[in-house]
Amino acid sequence: xxxxxxxxxxxxAIITPMNxxxxxxxxxxxxxxxxxxxxxxxxxxAGTSGEGSTLTDEEHRxxxxxxxxxxxxxxxxxxxxxxxxxxxAIELTKFACEIGCDAMLVVTPYYNKATQKGLIKMFNAIxxxxxxxxxxxxxxxxxxxxxxxxxxxxxxxxxxxxxIKEANGQIDKITETMALCGDKLDLYSGNxxxxxxxxxxxxxxxxxxxxxxxxKETSEMCHKFFNGDVKGAAEMQFKYFALTKALxxxxxxxxxxxxxxxxxxxxxYVRLPLTVMEDDHKAVLLNEMRKVGLDV
Numbered sequence: 001x002x003x004x005x006x007x008x009x010x011x012x013a014i015i016t017p018m019n020x021x022x023x024x025x026x027x028x029x030x031x032x033x034x035x036x037x038x039x040x041x042x043x044x045x046a047g048t049s050g051e052g053s054t055l056t057d058e059e060h061r062x063x064x065x066x067x068x069x070x071x072x073x074x075x076x077x078x079x080x081x082x083x084x085x086x087x088x089a090i091e092l093t094k095f096a097c098e099i100g101c102d103a104m105l106v107v108t109p110y111y112n113k114a115t116q117k118g119l120i121k122m123f124n125a126i127x128x129x130x131x132x133x134x135x136x137x138x139x140x141x142x143x144x145x146x147x148x149x150x151x152x153x154x155x156x157x158x159x160x161x162x163x164i165k166e167a168n169g170q171i172d173k174i175t176e177t178m179a180l181c182g183d184k185l186d187l188y189s190g191n192x193x194x195x196x197x198x199x200x201x202x203x204x205x206x207x208x209x210x211x212x213x214x215x216k217e218t219s220e221m222c223h224k225f226f227n228g229d230v231k232g233a234a235e236m237q238f239k240y241f242a243l244t245k246a247l248x249x250x251x252x253x254x255x256x257x258x259x260x261x262x263x264x265x266x267x268x269y270v271r272l273p274l275t276v277m278e279d280d281h282k283a284v285l286l287n288e289m290r291k292v293g294l295d296v
Contacts, residue, residue: 005186005204006103006133006163007076008226009041010218012211013049015253016063017266023059024266025066031265032070038215040075041205041222043067047080047105048142049209049253054271061095068100078207082107082137086122090129103133105165105207110143116151123155133162135207139190140168149176156184165190165207171197178202192218192244196237199225210244212256213263213294243292246285250277258282259289262296 012035017027035043045067046052046060055063064079071077079096081104083089093104106126108114114122127134136155140146146168147155155161166174167190178187178201189198192210199205199222211218217236225233247255254270258277261268268276277285289296 003162003183006078006135007042007205009205009222010211010215011042011044011076011078011188011205011207012040012215012218013044013047013207013209015212015257015260015266016046016050016052016055017260018051018269018271019267020269023055023063027266028063028066029070031260032067034265035211035215036071036074039219040211040215041219042076042078042102043071044078044080044105044207045101047137047207048107048139049212049256050080051253051271051274052080052082054274057092060092064096064101065099076102078103078105078135080105080107081126082109084109084112086125089122089126093126093130097131101132103135103163104130105135105137107137107139108143108145108147110145113143113145116148119145119147119151120154123161124158127158127160130160132160134158134160135163135165135188136161136185137165137190138168139165146173149173149180152177152185153180156181162186163188163204166198167191169194171201174198175201192247193237193241195221196225196230196233199233200230209247209252209256210240213243213247213259213289214240214292217292240292243285243288246281246288249281249284255281255285259285259296262286262289263294 017024079101081092163186221236
């Protein structure tokens with residue numbers, strides 16, 4: 001029997017609304033419901049965009065639990081449970097499974113990094129502890145380590161490792177990975193400027209920052225492609241290219257937090273070592289948002 005993808009289309013790597021007192025659950029609920037009403041295909045909670053690395057353990061667990069309750073099975077909830085501490089990633093993964101998350105997004109270890117052998121051992125250990133599918137998250141620009149195609153092929157042997165969020169930006173490496181792994185690993189773009197290119201080599205969609213502000217449109221881009229309108233999908237990729245660049249003009253999630261604050265979904269607040277967006281960059285971002293019809 002063919003394995004069903006965790007989702008097809010666009011998943012928002014959603015921000016976590018915060019203020020100086022902690023997580024803003026009222027706005028978080030508003031945001032989750034709006035994303036679903038706009039047609040998002042899945043939601044990633046407490047990933048990079050959700051500032052998972054600066055949530056306390058208690059906050060991290062509460063944010064995941066709250067999201068599962070609010071979403072109520074309407075779309076898949078994917079929990080960010082990665083860490084550079086494998087033991088902690090295992091504990092968080094077990095918790096996310098127990099509370100009803102549908103899948104885990106597990107990033108490569110940052111700072112202490114790892115060899116390819118270390119990556120295989122770490123990801124397999126986390127997958128062994130999980131009762132839900134694992135999405136491997138490869139983002140070498142943030143972690144300093146890249147998952148090589150042969151490593152993906154080895155990891156694909158584990159039944160719980162089912163997908164990749166690929167943000168290495170190297171189309172040749174991604175193509176090699178798909179050639180080696182075939183339908184054993186589902187591919188999701190981790191870069192919003194490469195959604196259509198990655199779907200062209202077999203990708204199932206995107207785990208997106210752009211879809212925080214444009215959930216309907218980002219999902220539509222993917223589904224146009226899957227429905228055979230490749231030209232229409234490409235035109236949407238071009239249309240939102242400048243906005244995508246503005247959303248990454250400073251390190252994520254600084255710009256998307258500024259964007260979502262302008263849309264009324266949160267305060268423009270990020271936790272140190274992040275700081276709020278520089279005024280000149282913010283002006284460009286807001287201008288690009290207005291160009292695509294957002295009222296900010």
